[in-house]
Amino acid sequence: MIGIFDSGIGGLTVAREVMRALPDCPVCYLGDTARTPYGNKSPETVTRFALQDTEFLLDQGARVIVVACNSASSTAVDTLRKTFDVPLFEVITPAVETAVSLPRVKNIGVIGTRATVKSGIYERMIKERDEQKRVFQKECPLLVPLVEEGWLDKPETRMIVKKYLLPLKVRQVDALILGCTHYPLLRGIIQQKIGKRVKVIDSSQALAQALAAFLEQNPALKRDLSRDVPSLIHVTDVTEQFQTIAQRILRKNVTLTHVSL
Numbered sequence: 001m002i003g004i005f006d007s008g009i010g011g012l013t014v015a016r017e018v019m020r021a022l023p024d025c026p027v028c029y030l031g032d033t034a035r036t037p038y039g040n041k042s043p044e045t046v047t048r049f050a051l052q053d054t055e056f057l058l059d060q061g062a063r064v065i066v067v068a069c070n071s072a073s074s075t076a077v078d079t080l081r082k083t084f085d086v087p088l089f090e091v092i093t094p095a096v097e098t099a100v101s102l103p104r105v106k107n108i109g110v111i112g113t114r115a116t117v118k119s120g121i122y123e124r125m126i127k128e129r130d131e132q133k134r135v136f137q138k139e140c141p142l143l144v145p146l147v148e149e150g151w152l153d154k155p156e157t158r159m160i161v162k163k164y165l166l167p168l169k170v171r172q173v174d175a176l177i178l179g180c181t182h183y184p185l186l187r188g189i190i191q192q193k194i195g196k197r198v199k200v201i202d203s204s205q206a207l208a209q210a211l212a213a214f215l216e217q218n219p220a221l222k223r224d225l226s227r228d229v230p231s232l233i234h235v236t237d238v239t240e241q242f243q244t245i246a247q248r249i250l251r252k253n254v255t256l257t258h259v260s261l
Contacts, residue, residue: 011069087218
C-alpha cells in the first residue's frame with residue numbers, strides 16, 4: 001500500500017496521478033482536514049503534524065510514503081527521513097527537475113503557500129541544478145481556502161488568480177511550478193491568466209512519474225505493494241464539501257473514513 005498525506009483535499013490530485021501511473025498498487029490517503037491549511041503554520045507545527053500523519057499511514061500498512069503537501073515537503077521531509085526507515089517521496093524535487101530540464105526556459109515562476117515560499121526551497125533546489133535559472137516566487141494564501149470551499153470557477157477566484165500571477169507575468173516567466181497540490185484544480189484558470197506560452201508544471205504528475213520509475217527499479221517492493229485490497233481515504237474531519245470535491249477529483253464515488261490522530 002502507498003501512503004499519501006496532505007493537509008486537506010489537494011493531495012488527492014497526487015493520489016489520482018499515482019493511481020493512474022500505478023493502477024495495481026492500492027493507496028491509503030490521509031487528509032488532515034481538521035487542521036488544514038498547513039501553509040500558514042510554523043515549521044515546527046507542520047513538522048509535528050507530518051510526523052503524526054506518517055505514523056498513521058505506516059500503522060495502516062503503508063510501505064511507501066508520499067508527502068503530497070508542499071508545506072510539509074519544504075519543512076518536514078528531512079525529519080521524516082531521519083525518523084522513518086521507508087522510501088519517502090515529496091512533491092518538490094520532481095517538479096524542480098521537470099522545470100530545469102525544459103528547453104529554452106530561463107525564468108521559472110513558483111506559486112505556493114506562505115510556508116512553502118518563505119522556505120525558499122524551490123529557488124535553492126533550482127539553483128543547485130542550474131545556477132543560470134532565474135526564479136520568481138509568489139505567495140498565494142487565498143487559493144487553498146478557495147479550493148477547499150469548492151470555488152473552482154467563480155469570478156472572484158479568477159480575479160484573485162489574475163492578481164497573484166501579474167508580478168510573474170510581468171517578469172515574463174517561461175515556466176510556472178504549481179507549488180501546492182491544491183493548485184492543479186485551478187490549472188485551467190492559471191494557464192489562462194499566465195498565458196499560453198508558459199509551461200505550467202503540475203507537481204502531482206511529476207511525482208507520480210518519479211514514483212513509478214522508482215518502483216520499476218525495485219520490482220520486489222512493487223510486487224509487495226500490488227495487493228488486492230481497496231484504496232482508502234481517511235480524513236480528520238468529515239465535511240460534505242470534501243466529499244463533493246473528492247468525487248470530482250477522483251471521478252468516482254468515494255467513502256470517507258473519519259480518524260483521530
